[in-house]
Amino acid sequence: MKFLYMVLANCKRYFKDYKTIAIMFLLPIVVVSFVKIMSNPKSSSKQLNIAVGVVNLDKGDLGNKLIKKIDAPNIYKDKKEALQALKNYDVIAVYEIGENFSQEINVNKKPVINSYKLETGNKAQIFEVQMQQKINELFKVQVLKTNNIIRDESELNKNLVNLQYNTEKKTVASSEFMPLVMIMFFLLSFSSIMSGDLLKLKKGKILERFLSTSNKGYQIIGSIYLSMIITQIVMYTASFMVMKVLFKFSFSNFGFLILNIALMSMVSISLCIMVNRIFKDRGVAGIFINLISMIMFFLYITVLPGPNYTKIPKIIITLSKFTPFYWSLGSIEKSVLFPNVFILLLMSLVFFTAGSIKYSNFAKESK
CATH class of the missing domain: 3.40.1710.10 (abc type-2 transporter like domain)
Structure with a gap:
């Protein structure tokens, strides 16, 4: 019960950070809306106000x-x-x-x-x-x-020849897939803001004061880690729900969506905690995380099916499989759990282990 109380207390603290909450909720909606408007083939010159x-x-x-x-x-x-x-x-x-x-x-x-x-x-x-x-x-x-x-x-649009296509099973329409991609990208990019909270708490001597309580170090770190994940799940799921209403998406596989947002959140926060642990500076860590996010995102979108897919170097295709985007979005797109869930959990464990800390030492570090 004490651990759950700590998780709820941290969640309450994160939800009171209105600036971060607004970014998580609104930014995917704004970006997707802009892309939808610009890419809509039915947009006329009247709608675009072109005189x-x-x-x-x-x-x-x-x-x-x-x-x-x-x-x-x-x-x-x-x-x-x-x-x-x-x-x-x-x-x-x-x-x-x-x-x-x-x-x-x-x-x-x-x-x-x-x-x-x-x-x-x-x-x-x-x-x-x-x-x-x-x-x-x-x-x-x-x-x-x-x-x-x-x-x-x-x-004109009728088939002149009846053809039967054997394609890979997909459960998400292409028009609905792009918002999912953007949500996962922002989830990874902006995790640095939340995970940097550890450095903020440390700098304010708050972590050190927690040592005087009866709570164990792993309970304190675990409650902060879990509350970050819960906050991201709530806000990014809510963001997608708004986009579903605005753009009338038919997407209904919310079980896979919430599961993969949770897994992606675990991966991103574990990665960000590791980076923050290495650099010990929120600014530098944030830049490094955004750079990693852009590289991973570029690798993923480069190998998406298209007319130039056969021209993509094999090394790029191989590297794309080392990104969490490949496994999380693949799980949502095809409604599959294995091996996607296992690989995402493994990625999270690797990053978390690499950035693992002994709470008492971290809280008392001067730098």
């Missing part, structure tokens, strides 16, 4: 189809009116759909869009990429219709 204009001079019907697809914020039928708006800085760029736009596509000729700008820059680049993508779609539909492969655009 551009489009002049539709096309004599056919494809020009109007293109305008609907790109959701242009300002549409002009008169070129002079559009250029005047550009001169008045009402828009930052004007794009002209020529008279022969539909005709050129119908004869399998790639159309040209004229652009008018007062200055060069990247503000309209997102809109230009979207426009190019939609033109390519129109062109592809016309080519397929000309060759009698499809009858209309509604058939």
Whole structure:
């Protein structure tokens, strides 16, 4: 009972550190929200507040189809009116759909869009990429219709050939996997803030005063260690729950999520305690831990499946398996326990043993 009371007391102390709690809870949400907005293919120029204009001079019907697809914020039928708006800085760029736009596509000729700008820059680049993508779609539909492969655009996304794929079993959609990756990354990176609490307690002579109580050294260290893990589990799980509601994730395997957040927390805090024990300076230890986190994160995302996977050096693939990201996220993604859980526990034990301390000696060290 005394040990549980110490754990609860430490948890209460950590939850009163509002700055750290806010970082753990809000930062993953902010970063994931930003990435989701920027990577959303449905984001239009209106949603992104890009002031551009489009002049539709096309004599056919494809020009109007293109305008609907790109959701242009300002549409002009008169070129002079559009250029005047550009001169008045009402828009930052004007794009002209020529008279022969539909005709050129119908004869399998790639159309040209004229652009008018007062200055060069990247503000309209997102809109230009979207426009190019939609033109390519129109062109592809016309080519397929000309060759009698499809009858209309509604058939474009239908499979022309029935194929059966034998793929590795995964239970997490790719759109939901990125938030999990970010949570695990921040969990490792910001563990240095919490684990540095030991140095703070030592510097304030609080650890030394604990020696005068009836509590054993391992009980004191164990209660602090366990309360750090509990705090991280609560805050990062809550952060993911908010993202699940905001972005309407269908993820429901919370048992594996909480288990792997706990295991990742054990690994990260054990690592941070070891580093803090070595450097004995919160600033230096924090920089070193962030550097390790970035290296591990880079190794993990480098070997994620993609078109260039076969070009990745074998040494990088091998090194990625030494990162906790590989095993924790692999466990969540595929809903597997063994050997992932065992390896994460082993990593935690190795780091904890390497940074293990005799409480009385650590509490009394002058440096």
